[in-house]
Amino acid sequence: MGRIICAGLGPGDPDLISVRADRALRGARQVAFFRKPGRQGQARRIVEGILPAGIPEHAMEYPITTEVPFDSPAYNDALARFYDDWADRLAALAAADDLVVLCEGDPFFYGSFMHLYVRLQGRVETEVIPGITGMSGCWTATGSPITWGDDVLTVLAGTLPQAELERRMAMSDAIVVMKTGRNLPRIRAALQAAGRLDDAWLIERGTMPDQRLARLRDVDAADCPYFAIVMVHGHGRRPEIRCPE
Amino acid sequence: MGRIICAGLGPGDPDLISVRADRALRGARQVAFFRKPGRQGQARRIVEGILPAGIPEHAMEYPITTEVPFDSPAYNDALARFYDDWADRLAALAAADDLVVLCEGDPFFYGSFMHLYVRLQGRVETEVIPGITGMSGCWTATGSPITWGDDVLTVLAGTLPQAELERRMAMSDAIVVMKTGRNLPRIRAALQAAGRLDDAWLIERGTMPDQRLARLRDVDAADCPYFAIVMVHGHGRRPEIRCPE
Numbered sequence: 001m002g003r004i005i006c007a008g009l010g011p012g013d014p015d016l017i018s019v020r021a022d023r024a025l026r027g028a029r030q031v032a033f034f035r036k037p038g039r040q041g042q043a044r045r046i047v048e049g050i051l052p053a054g055i056p057e058h059a060m061e062y063p064i065t066t067e068v069p070f071d072s073p074a075y076n077d078a079l080a081r082f083y084d085d086w087a088d089r090l091a092a093l094a095a096a097d098d099l100v101v102l103c104e105g106d107p108f109f110y111g112s113f114m115h116l117y118v119r120l121q122g123r124v125e126t127e128v129i130p131g132i133t134g135m136s137g138c139w140t141a142t143g144s145p146i147t148w149g150d151d152v153l154t155v156l157a158g159t160l161p162q163a164e165l166e167r168r169m170a171m172s173d174a175i176v177v178m179k180t181g182r183n184l185p186r187i188r189a190a191l192q193a194a195g196r197l198d199d200a201w202l203i204e205r206g207t208m209p210d211q212r213l214a215r216l217r218d219v220d221a222a223d224c225p226y227f228a229i230v231m232v233h234g235h236g237r238r239p240e241i242r243c244p245e
Numbered sequence: 246m247g248r249i250i251c252a253g254l255g256p257g258d259p260d261l262i263s264v265r266a267d268r269a270l271r272g273a274r275q276v277a278f279f280r281k282p283g284r285q286g287q288a289r290r291i292v293e294g295i296l297p298a299g300i301p302e303h304a305m306e307y308p309i310t311t312e313v314p315f316d317s318p319a320y321n322d323a324l325a326r327f328y329d330d331w332a333d334r335l336a337a338l339a340a341a342d343d344l345v346v347l348c349e350g351d352p353f354f355y356g357s358f359m360h361l362y363v364r365l366q367g368r369v370e371t372e373v374i375p376g377i378t379g380m381s382g383c384w385t386a387t388g389s390p391i392t393w394g395d396d397v398l399t400v401l402a403g404t405l406p407q408a409e410l411e412r413r414m415a416m417s418d419a420i421v422v423m424k425t426g427r428n429l430p431r432i433r434a435a436l437q438a439a440g441r442l443d444d445a446w447l448i449e450r451g452t453m454p455d456q457r458l459a460r461l462r463d464v465d466a467a468d469c470p471y472f473a474i475v476m477v478h479g480h481g482r483r484p485e486i487r488c489p490e
Contacts, residue, residue, distance in 0.1 A: 011375070015265040018255070018377065022264050106381045107390075114390040130261065130377050130385040130452075132253075136351045140375040145352075145359040150424075152413065153400040160395055168397065179395075207375075237402075 002029075002098040004090060004124050006113045008106045008131020009046045013207040016137065017046075021129045024100055025050045032058035032090060033102035034112050042227065043102035058093065060086050079115070087119035094124045105134040110157075110178055135176045138206035138229045141213060147174050148236030158183035158230070165190035174234030175200075184224040188216060196232050204228040247274075247343040249335060249369050251352045251362070253376020254291045258452040261382065262291075266374045269345055270295045277303035277335060278347035279357050287472065288347035303338065305331050324360070332364035339369045350379040355402075355423055380421045383451035383474045386458060392419050393481030403428035403475070410435035419479030420445075429469045433461060441477050449473040 005024050010016040017025070025031075025047055035041025041059065063078045093099050107113045107128050120126055135155070139146040147153050151173035156165060158179040169175050169190055177187050180202075191197040200216040204225045216230060250269050255261040262270070270276075270292055280286025286304065308323045338344050352358045352373050365371055380400070384391040392398050396418035401410060403424040414420050414435055422432050425447075436442040445461040449470045461475060 008377075010263070013265075016263045016375065018261045018263055019267050020258075020260040106377070106385075108384050108392075109381065109390070110392050110396075111390070114393065117390075128385055128388075130256070130381040132263065132351070132375050132377050133381065136354065136375045136378065139353050140351075140373055143373075145354070145356070145362075147353075147355050147400070148359065150402040150404050151355075152402075152405075155392070155398040155400075157395040157397075160397075 001125075002094045002096065004094050004099050004101060004120065004126045006101045006103055006107045006117070006126065006128045008111075008129050009043055009102060009104050010132035011105060011134045011137025011207040012042070012046060012205060013137070014046055014050060016132050016207060017050075018129060018131065021131065022050065024129065026052065028052060028055055028100040029097045030056040030058070030093060031100045031102060032060055032086075032093075034060045034062065037061045043104050046104070047102060058089070058099075083115040083119060087116050087123075090116060091120060091123050103131070106131045109133050134206060135178070135229055135231070138203035139176075139231060139233070141203055141206045141211055142201055142231070142233070144233050146176070146231065147234045150237035151234030153234065158187045162186045162190050162193075166193045169194035169196050169232070172232075173237065175230075175232040177230040180224070180228045180230055181226045182224050184219075184228075184230075185221060187230055188221075191216065191230075191232070199232045201231050201233075202228055203231065246370075247339045247341065249339050249344050249346060249365065249371045251346045251348055251358045251371065251373045253351045253356075253374050254288055254347060254349050255377035256350060256379045256382025256452040257287070257291060257450060258382070259291055259295060261377050261452060262295075263374060263376065266376065267295065269374065271297065273297060273300055273345040274342045275301040275303070275338060276345045276347060277305055277331075277338070279305045279307065282306045288349050291349070292347060303334070328360040328364060332361050332368075335361060336365060336368050348376070351376045354378050379451065380423070380474055380476065383448035384421075384476060384478070386448055386451045386456055387446055387476070387478070389478050391421070391476065392479045395482040396479030398479065403432045407431045407435050407438075411438045414439035414441050414477075417477075418482065420475075420477040422475040425469070425473045425475055426471045427469050429464075429473075429475075430466060432475055433466075436461065436475075436477070444477045446476050446478075447473055448476065 007021040007024050033043040063082045103111050103113045153174040154172035155176045158177050191200050202214045202216045204212040252266040252269050278288040308327045348356050348358045398419040399413050399417035400421045403422050436445050447459045447461045449457040
């Protein structure tokens with residue numbers, strides 16, 4: 001009976017994978033990873049050249065390719081069947097040999113693997129290797145600390161209603177918004193209303209070779225990159241250690 | 246003219262250091278790290294056996310050993326002089342040879358290095374290598390995802406006033422509290438008032454050999470470990486993907 005090892009891959013640069021995850025990848029006997037149909041998939045791309053050549057690869061292709069409202073019953077039903085199915089398949093595969101599941105960022109921080117993880121409990125021995133979060137990669141790319149002193153950091157999903165985004169942005173020192181893409185106009189409007197737009201950054205493909213950093217206010221309204229994070233840095237609650245201008 | 250490389254060391258397990266930071270550590274020509282006077286220091290302990298033997302080591306000992314109120318002018322003055330002094334010394338050391346600064350967790354997430362970093366801007370070329378945050382190590386240790394779906398995560402410093410802690414805890418799906426130690430009684434009272442105490446975990450030295458996980462409600466009131474994080478997991482805003490009980 002084999003094990004399932006979920007390897008957190010970090011923000012995108014293969015050099016930012018942990019020593020433990022790197023070892024698991026180099027010794028992998030078979031791997032599985034999520035991707036959208038017809039794409040190579042970000043997780044698989046990160047480990048190109050690290051995985052042994054020729055091992056079995058299992059692409060878990062999401063049943064849908066476009067974003068639908070987060071409260072759509074159809075979306076949730078399709079996803080639930082997809083995770084049920086793949087949990088069964090991974091359990092069967094792991095019965096024969098150890099299996100490594102690739103996960104961008106940190107698996108237990110908004111990661112898709114957790115939907116398999118809860119379904120595999122009690123069926124297969126599972127190890128989760130944490131990773132550097134995408135947001136850590138992005139704030140490091142900006143060259144400025146995200147939090148100082150007693151700053152409060154709020155992490156938000158861009159799918160939340162605009163009024164809720166605005167209210168929470170206005171009361172936070174530091175802000176990270178995940179799930180941007182087509183939610184970007186609403187995120188931008190919320191930041192504007194909260195008086196934080198001028199301090200907001202858009203970081204696309206942070207730590208990757210084609211990384212892009214921009215002030216969100218300078219990004220064209222029609223430009224909604226999918227793999228991006230929006231953030232506002234804190235400045236430290238102690239006046240003595242404020243970030244110099 | 247050498248460079249300063251700040252290596253994020255992750256949550257404590259040396260195996261969770263990134264491949265890039267591990268390489269920088271193994272090739273280090275000299276290192277600097279923070280510690281309390283008379284202690285080995287957590288950062289230095291993590292890299293024991295990884296650093297080359299016999300290289301120069303510069304222990305940056307904090308001027309104070311006990312916690313004082315975060316708004317104390319004396320605390321801030323002493324710290325500012327300490328950082329000024331070490332920024333000068335590191336700049337001089339790096340002029341002779343590359344220098345690696347050790348940082349627990351992720352340097353730009355509540356890390357002490359940032360106080361040197363801002364003072365070194367324009368004086369020394371500096372690279373920051375992100376790391377797995379202490380909180381990622383801790384939630385992975387609990388075996389449960391911290392955030393699902395559209396959960397809002399709030400990261401708080403335990404030094405904040407109790408009323409503010411309570412208000413923010415009550416309105417967050419997932420909660421992480423840093424800087425616990427002697428603030429633990431206030432953190433506990435705020436969680437209780439916010440109706441979240443029964444869901445709160447205390448994780449001490451997460452990912453380290455002597456790691457300790459406990460329900461906060463079961464921890465003795467006099468027990469205030471220093472190197473610990475308090476957290477409450479989110480359950481996902483979509484009912485379909487709630488964590489099974």
